Amino acid sequence: MRTETLLLEIGTEELPPKSLKPLADALTDGILKGLKGRGFECGEVTSLGSPRRLATQIRGVAEFQADQAIEKRGPSVAAAYDDQGQPTKALLGFARSCGIDHPEQFDFDRLKTDKGEWVVFRETRPGKRIDQEIAEVINQSIASLPIERPMRWGAGRAEFARPVHWIVLLYGDEVIEVDLLGVRSGRASRGHRFMSPELFDLPDSEHFSEACRAARVIVDFDERRQTIRDALILQAGILNASLTIEEGLLDEVTALVEWPVVLSGHFDAGFLEIPDEVLISAMREHQRYFHLRDAAGVLLPVFMTVANIESTDPALVIAGNERVIKPRLSDAAFFFRSDTRTSLEEGLPRLKQVVFQTKLGTYHDKARRISVLAGRLAGELGGNVEQASRAGLLCKVDLVSDLVGEFPDLQGVMGGYYAIAGGESEAVAAAIRTHYQPVVSGGDIPKQVESCCVALADKMDTLVGIFGIGQPPTGSRDPFALRRQSLGIIRIIIENELTLDLPAALEAASEGYGNHFDITEVYPYLLDRLTYWYQDNGIDPDVIQATRGLMRGNLLEADRRIRAVQAFKHHAKAANLIAANKRVANILRHDDALDLPEVDPSLFEFDAEKALHQALDRTRDELANAVDDEQRLLVLAGQQEKIDRYFDDVLVMAEDEAIRRNRLATLAGMRGLFLQVADFSLLQ
Amino acid sequence: MSSIDTFQKLIVALQTYWSEQGCVLMQPYDMEMGAGTFHPATFLRSIGPESWRAAYVQPCRRPTDGRYGENPNRYQYYYQFQVVMKPSPDDFQELYLASLRALGIDPLAHDIRFVEDNWESPTLGAWGLGWEVWMDGMEITQFTYFQQVGGLECFPVMGEITYGLERLALYLQGVEDFQDLIWTRLGDQSVTYADVFHQYEVEMSSYNFDEADVDSLFRQFDFFESETSRLLEAGLPLAAYEFVLKASHTFNLLDARHAISVTERQRFILRVRTLSRGVANAYYESRRDLGFPLAAPEIKALVIKEQVDAD
Structure with a gap:
């Protein structure tokens, strides 16, 4: 089937910077889901956005939906035809709903179930063309956009993040005309507000980014971000200064410009007596400036700003910015001086x-x-x-x-x-x-x-x-x-x-x-x-489960244990010990395991029982003397052979109740020792 | 340098430009207010379905912004030039940018940007979405599409442009300090902004921060509040609104005197908002009783139909 690239551009007044990227991504997701849900095959998607536009480009969009098989069940056969074999009212109604004019001549399929036989209408509907479905897809996608505060404008009722001025909707080189947000779609887009103010026609959906670039708009968010980053680093190099780019600020600035140009300016070095944090905040919060330091980390009286234009007179823009920062810093200095006039203690009652x-x-x-x-x-x-x-x-x-x-x-x-x-x-x-x-x-x-x-x-x-x-x-x-x-x-x-x-x-x-x-x-x-x-x-959930119940209030102790148990999971003997503990835990859930007696060595029948019982006392001492959890885990790991042998040689659930309960008591003692460190039965 | 080389030429140029866009040229309201938005030509005219275009200078008083004339551009009394258009036209941003060109500002030389700044006035029960307009990093204009005013949804939407005249003039005159702005000149004689306002700025900073009589202000606030309510009951929303303005300014003075605790502050704001809402509703009803004389016929019909449907 023929496929083409689909392009939607919503041209707006300047969008809120924080929501630019989320909105562009949500628009793309919504349209992709809508198209796929309606059976249009889609290829690679690109989500684009700049202050004055949100755009979505989807490659390889099928021209038609997949054909749709329809099956409708009508009345039962008994209710569909009368004694003469003529259609009843019930069938006539059903036929009408299926678009059949002459039901008496129509050969309905039948469907047999164990409850009877039914009249069925089957049809393969040819898929619709993209231009018939796209308006609804876009409308639904727009309706579910996460717009924090939708607004209205003029005398219209449309709502969007900011007023909408143009819509481009292209399938290949074909315009699909739809009415969206009070605007009729076309192929005319707009470039940079000042450097390329004329409307321009997009020849097709494929070369959108290139056409925007020619009109002085870098329409891809990530590309614009990288462009700014590179230019900031370059400029810092020229100034022989060190730069830490704050990612949040870079994101915000990226959403504020369509054609970024990095410029730098100076402020009066006298302001450096105000704390660095204040200067940096004033530059960042008020002006979206990046700050610079020298090699020793000392703040420089210099800032970098990202303009949205290749100015015919950059010195004018720099001079303007230098003029702005001065009163901002004066104000900060004023506040700082007036704040330091009272001590914290004097200020306490104001709280x-x-x-x-x-x-x-x-x-x-x-x-x-x-x-x-x-x-x-x-x-x-x-x-x-x-x-x-x-x-x-x-x-x-x-x-x-x-x-x-x-x-x-x-x-x-x-x-x-x-x-x-x-x-x-x-x-x-x-x-x-x-x-x-x-x-x-x-x-x-x-x-x-x-x-x-x-x-x-x-x-x-x-x-x-x-x-x-x-x-x-x-x-x-x-x-x-x-x-x-x-x-x-x-x-x-x-x-x-x-x-x-x-x-x-x-x-x-x-x-x-x-x-x-x-x-x-x-x-x-x-x-x-x-x-x-x-x-x-990187700690497995089962490790936390296994240790959580044993945590006393000391987080530090708990932390050491958790890390020890996590490491121990990879010990050669860990798998067997975990398996044995699960087995023991299961057996001890048995009713017989309640109120167990003291272990009575005289009831032992096998060497394995004696061996484990002796090991219990020794292990208890070793655990008590161990210096840390690593050592305790090694002590426990040392019991693996004895436990395995116990299970190999001894039938725990013996016929004789006294013997059975004695064996359970032995296991309970063993489990008690393990539980000093972790509940191994909960490990995977 | 721009040909708009004095403060008063700036005002004249803006008035001329917006007059040509069909705005009613109003004069400053003769009462204290914190922003041009409080002028009835904005606050009240944004309510209801009637069309409206106006432009005017409004002196703004923000007692807490006083710096005794010491900060190069922070004053407790300064000028805004306010433009409102309702419904906001499609080319509202372009009209604004053309006004900058009319002032001799070349948008290809400067870095002019619309930076998100949403507006909310808790005391007016109003909010809108828009931007501050930056020129080379300096905020020179506030640009807002009103969404709600006095608790009432705005339909059609009023668009508001507020120029900070002093800041614009700094650019146009190439100076760095409000005080050095040339207000007007004749030959080689000139009058500066400082000549006109500096002593006032120093004295009023002292009054606002140090001298204003707190007890009397509290009593006045109570009176303005009760007077608003009384006038609303008397069916006089325009008169009532003037007492809202007085109450609002009194609150600002008390705030500058640190006389209102943080918890009380919220309560005072609520009190003023309640008054604003009362005025907004009463004004809407009074205009409806008059048949919304300035509304476009199709919008009037729509609003009346929607109201009937709602009832």
Whole structure:
């Protein structure tokens, strides 16, 4: 069958940058699914997008749907014809629904089932041509686009992410005319808003990207992204500066330009006395600038911006950008200076006006709870109690500073600076600075003990409080980011090798709320998060299952065991031990295995029984003396032959009840030893 | 340099351009407001099915933005040039870009971009989608398609263009500081923006941040609120709206004085929003009673039919 490339372009006013790529991908997916669902064969798909267009290019689209076999069941034969063999009303009606005008002349197929015989109409409908089906496919795809805030414009009722101005719909070189979003499709597209403002006709669906390029639009998102990346690196090289490209910013900038041109400019070096983070935030959040450092990592008074035009006068664009950044930085400097005029301690009472959660009080309340808890944790972990409590008390004060009001992502970081400015110790400042960490999955975590205590206290306080008022995360609803906070608790403890009794620490957090809350769900929730975290880190789910029930509150100990068991799965004897444990676990599920007696060696009949029984005592001692889980696992692995021999030689479920229960008791003793390390029967 | 080399020539050029696009040239509303959007020619005219095009300068007061005249372009009192068109025309963006050309701005030399910036006014119960327009990285215009105003869905949609006049003038005059802007000149004599406004900026920053009498402002707010409600009951939405403006500005002053706690802040916003909604509804009904005299016939018919169907 003939196939052609299908092209749909929706031309719009400038789309929201964050949704550009998701919308283009969703449009492509929807159309591909729609076409396939209707039996059109499709080849390779490309999803394209730039600020003023979303586009989909699907190669190898069949001209016609596959033929469709139709089978309709009508009335029963008995009800379809009367005594004279003439069609009844029932059959006439059915015939009409099948488009048959003269049922008396039509030879219906019949279908025999065990319930009787039925009249059947069978037909092979030739597939429809693409131009008859495509409008509905596109409409359905558009209707299911994940547009965050659809809008209307003019006096129309159409809704889209931004006003729509043109639609291109081509099958090969043929225009398929449809009415979409208040616009009739054609072959006329538009290029760059300023450098190529005229409408241009696309000759066919195949050479869309090339035609756009000629009209000064790089229509492929990934290509545009790479173009910008290359140009940024090149420009940084020319400036002899070092560049870290933040991927999120690169994505956003890619969605803001159709024809990227990288330019660089300078700002007054005097601004470098403001903290780096503030300068970088001001450049990134307000202006989408990339920042640069010298070889020693010192921030340079230089920025790079990505323009959307090959300006006839680039110096003008640079001068303009330099003029913009100046008041932005002046404002940041103004805020920084005015914020440092008051110490964190002086600012503390203002937290009484900031609500943390309606039922959980203000940030002032929270700060006091964090302070107490952080001090307690520091005591337990051998840190400086006074510094941890002090940092806990002051860690939220920067929320009421002007600068954090302007740059919320600098919370904590600014608190650190204000702490130093106000004469607090470096340890207190560091603990304030890092207490929100990790702020992204896999991000940095605090290292110093006092910092860990404040970070843990803040997170545990939130976790216990939100669970306490009965609002744990559900589905995608997690307004207090409890998942991330939990992961933070886990990582801070394990990666810093802190020996902490977690359930006891949660109890302590609950004391901060006057012990009013039922927090029984909090620790299991943390263990659930732990399970997911391990899965992401290459630990098999069965290893976690096998060890979860044995976890006491010490995550560090649990972590060592989990890693030991994971490694042990590859031990030569592991398979046999797992098999034996499963067998033992199954046998011990038997009713006879309840209330087992002490093992009585006088009831032994076989050497294998004696051997295993003796091994039990020895193993118990060896386990007790082992220095770590690796060694314990080796001790257990050493029992493999004796266990295998036991099963080979001994019939556990003996006729005689006393003997049977004695044998079960022996096995139970053995299993008890294994369970000190992990439930091997749950391993695969 | 552009031929638009004074602040007042900029205003005249924009008025001339938009006048040619069929806009009613209005004058600034003679009351304190935080943005040109609060002018009845925008807020009230965006409600209901009636067509409307207007352009005007509006001085804006944002007490918290004061910097005692020390920041090169952050002032608590500054000018917006506001254009509204309803229904928003198909070539709305092009009309805007042509206005820049009319000011002597060459879009092939500058980097002009529409950067997503959605607008929401909690006190007006209004939101819209659009952009801030960047020229070489500086926001020079706010561009919005209203979707809801005073809690009412906008149909047809009003499009709003808000130029930041001082920022535009910085470009046109090639200076870096508001204070150095030339307001007007005659021969080699010139009057600067600082000559006109600097003392005012310093004094008003002091008033807003340090001097405004908090207790009286709280009492005034309560009065403006009750007066709005009373006037709405009296069937006078336009008069009531003026008291919403007063209440809104009073709230902004209290905010600048840090007199309103974060929790209270939300409550105050809700109070103003309730007033705005009341005015919006009353205004809609008053226009309906008049038969929506400025509506296009087919849109009026559609809206009336939909209302009947809904009832």
